[in-house]
Amino acid sequence: MYYYRGFGLIIASQIMLPELLPYTLTSTPDVHISIGKTPEKLTAAGTVHKVGYAINPNEYLLQFLNVANYYAANGNNIIVEPLAGSDEKSVRLFLLTGVMAAILHQRNAVALNAAAIKHLDGVVLFCGYAGSGKSAMLTKFIQNGYKPFCDDVCLIQHNDVKAMAAYPTIKNWENTFTGMGLPIPSTDNKIRPNLPKYATYFHDEFDTDALPVKTIFIIHKDHIAKSVEIKKLAGIEAFAEVHNNVYHRLQIYPMKKEAIHFQAISKLVANINVYQVTRSSNTGFDELFQTIQKHL
Amino acid sequence: MESDKKIVWLASYPKSGNTWFRAFITALLNNGEVDINNLATDGIFSSRRLFNEQTDLESNLLYDEEAKQMQGNVFNHICAKAKQRHLFVKIHDAYTYNSDNLPVIPTQNTLCAIYIIRNPLDIAGSLANHKDDTLDDSIDFMNNKQSVFGKQEDEVNTSLQFRQPLLDWSGHVNSWTAKLPFPVMVIRYEDMLADAFETFKQALLFMGIKTDKQQLETAIAASSFEQLKQKETDYGFKERIRNTSFFRSGKAGNWKNELTSQQVSAITSQHQNTMAKYGYI
Incomplete structure (x- = not known):
């Protein structure tokens, strides 16, 4: 065992x-x-x-x-x-x-599909649908000296505005490594034998404590966007964007967990900053990083 | 049961008039109102979002062949739960078979398909504009029997859509017009332009949709090329994949102003039989 x-x-x-x-x-x-x-x-x-x-x-x-x-x-x-x-x-x-x-x-846990970095005494989360660039942004921040908190899954505490990391593994597509000038990990690190996506590990830096959530950035990729746009969200708009990023969200309806998520996410968005970041398909990682960093 | 068959495939090679047809259906269902960024049809077969919702899988973690084994069941399931009489589903995939030698496209709940065909000489320029490619690259793409729409470099899976095998242009047409296990009506884009009323009327009859002359005329007017192009200018269009206009000229025969004789020859020599069959040469 x-x-x-x-x-x-x-x-x-x-x-x-x-x-x-x-x-x-x-x-x-x-x-x-x-x-x-x-x-x-x-x-x-x-x-x-x-x-x-x-x-x-x-x-x-x-x-x-x-x-x-x-x-x-x-x-x-x-x-x-x-x-x-x-x-x-x-x-x-x-x-x-x-x-x-x-x-x-x-x-009855509330989990978000999010990557996160440590910042000051708390954490900053990156949400967005698959392919939006969450893990890539986490990797870009690490490349710029920030510490990783989690990738993929972040658990939100019910009673305070804190998050707990799921596990110390980051998953990135091969083109993220090449796009950032980073070496492509060994084939052993592929998350599936024939998928060009690789795991990197940060077990030694992994923090098992719950830390305060400071800010959530919801990353969108939009073909018709001309540059990176960032907009602060509030109220129902912030709630809806964060709720859309509940981990495997559609499971909560047959499980009848809507009320738990409504309460936890309402409390969360009422106490933190939520930004929507829209980028085009051609937006470079540097430009996206710089835009987000200004709003940490 | 016949009543379980609801799916109407709106099938075409890319840049052949599929969006126009879906805008027409939208106008018909919405009393003449068309929001090009919220068409009233029922999504695209290659949608990862629809797949993820029905399977609880993160489809970007799947091999393409795995997805091709499941996509059909996804749409059978959507169809089984649908309340409406028709499910209009856009599809650019050629009609192909998965590794189990079963059709990738589900046949069990398919009512019929509308296959929209367009002169490949006109597609070349439109496709080049859409993909921001050269005309020669577009022609190579249309002539390549292995062509795939939505394919990403290095087999990365971050696109919102699955890979869509197209074959070459003739292969695409022939895959959908072979003897399939459901009725297929072929509509020429050029006939939609030349006589929209009669062409759309025949399509509605084929799909078993009743309408009157006034509704039909209203829907045709609301989904005209000029209307759609203006809406793209005013509001943008989310199906555009580059910063080039999705709705370009919409005319038939514009290839005469765009293609060199060598480019024309490159298309006609490969697709001669199919082009002749549909009156393009």
Whole structure:
């Protein structure tokens, strides 16, 4: 059995998860990950069946082609059934994304799809849809001397305006490294064998404490934008933009977690600055970095 | 059940009049109102957003072949949940098969397809403008049997759309006009220009949509090329991929002012049979 800290939880896993922070067990694990046979389908009342997955307030079943089947239940139990011919990296990748998102939602956590840096006594978050440049901005800030806080997932505390990092791994496309003049990591760091996206790790710098959220930048890519535009958001507009970036947001509706997210995000946006940053497809990382840095 | 078949594929090679047709459908559904940045049709087959919503997967983490195995089920599922009678889905993909030798495009819930065809000699200039490429590059693209729309360098997956295999221009046309498991109506862009009323009327009849003369005329007027171009000037157009105008000239036969004889020959020599079949040579 392997033990880790990740997603603000103590995780006991039969699967090695190098993306997470190793942990010497001193308390009861919050989540157990085992290898085994998953249910063929979910039958509980209220189950919503979609394409390749099913979900209800307490259970989540993902059946992903020839990679693996995953079952997450009650916020503390995951069964992984790797399928014949699948590779470990792919099995881990989908475990640590949608399946862990389901566990977090089952536990009433509020998680944002965000990268973040440390700044002053707190953290600054970068949100935006896939491909908007969140991880690239995190990497650009690191290149300019800032410390990483997290990539991909950031947990928002319910009772104060603080965030907790999920795990010490940053995932970037190959062209991000080349675009920033950084060496492309080893093939061993690919997050899937045939995907040009690489993991880099910051285990030694990983902060497991919750830190105050200072600012959130929502990055949009817009083909018709002529330059980088930045706009401060307030009220319902800020709420909507942040809410759109809830991690695997569509899980919260069949799980009936809307109220929890409404309260937590309302409190968050009322106490911090939220900016919308719109960039064109041609905007360079330097220009985007400089615009955001001015508004930290 | 026949009533489960709702999907109407609005299929075309890029820059062949697909947006015009969708604007017409929008005008018809919205009593003559057209917001080009919010067309009332039901998305594009290659949309990652629609895929992510139905699968709970982050599609940028998938291999393209995996996506091609699932895209059909995504639209079957959307169709099964849809309340409306028709789902109008834009598609630029050629009609191809995945690694399981199954059609990438779902057939189970497909009602029919409208295939809009345009003279490839006119597409060349329009495509060059759209992609901000040279005419020669566009012609090479149209002649390449491996051409893909939306492909990113180094197989990076940050685009909002999946890769769309196009084949070459003839291959695209022939893939959609072969014997498919659902009815396909071919509409020539040039006929939409020459006789919009009759052409759109026949398309509506084919799709089983009832309308009257007044509604049809209103929709045609509201979706005219001039109206769409003006709206792009006033409000921008989110489907534009470069800082060049999406709606350019819209005319038929403009190739005579744009292409050299060598460029014309490069197109006609490769696509002669298909062009002849549809009256382009």
